[in-house]
Amino acid sequence: MNELPQVYQKYELLFTPHLISKLRDLRGEQWRELIDYLAARPETHPDALAFSMMMIRLDSCLTCEMDSYRAQRGCAMCARQAVLSFKGTDRQLIQRYQRAKRDITWHLKAAKSRLKTAV
Numbered sequence: 001m002n003e004l005p006q007v008y009q010k011y012e013l014l015f016t017p018h019l020i021s022k023l024r025d026l027r028g029e030q031w032r033e034l035i036d037y038l039a040a041r042p043e044t045h046p047d048a049l050a051f052s053m054m055m056i057r058l059d060s061c062l063t064c065e066m067d068s069y070r071a072q073r074g075c076a077m078c079a080r081q082a083v084l085s086f087k088g089t090d091r092q093l094i095q096r097y098q099r100a101k102r103d104i105t106w107h108l109k110a111a112k113s114r115l116k117t118a119v
């Protein structure tokens with residue numbers, strides 16, 4: 001059972017892959033191509049997870065609180081604001097995604113290795 005009060009049940013505190021397509025038209029052509037590629041992937045695909053990790057870092061989702069202004073506005077609005085206010089180029093933003101992709105790959109390999117040694 002969900003123990004949260006009804007008012008808090010709609011809040012998301014971390015960027016999730018189902019929000020990726022909402023960010024499509026916020027930057028240039030390379031960004032749109034990346035979003036189109038990711039939006040066609042399942043939410044559990046490593047590339048979608050990497051994008052979520054990049055957005056969690058960019059949005060500072062780990063410091064979001066349920067009663068904060070950010071949470072009340074919603075994750076989609078917060079992510080939109082973070083992408084729009086990013087001071088770097090699209091290339092720099094995509095490089096952040098590539099870095100998150102490497103991190104996800106490393107974590108998946110490490111998890112797979114732990115599973116092999118556990119058996």
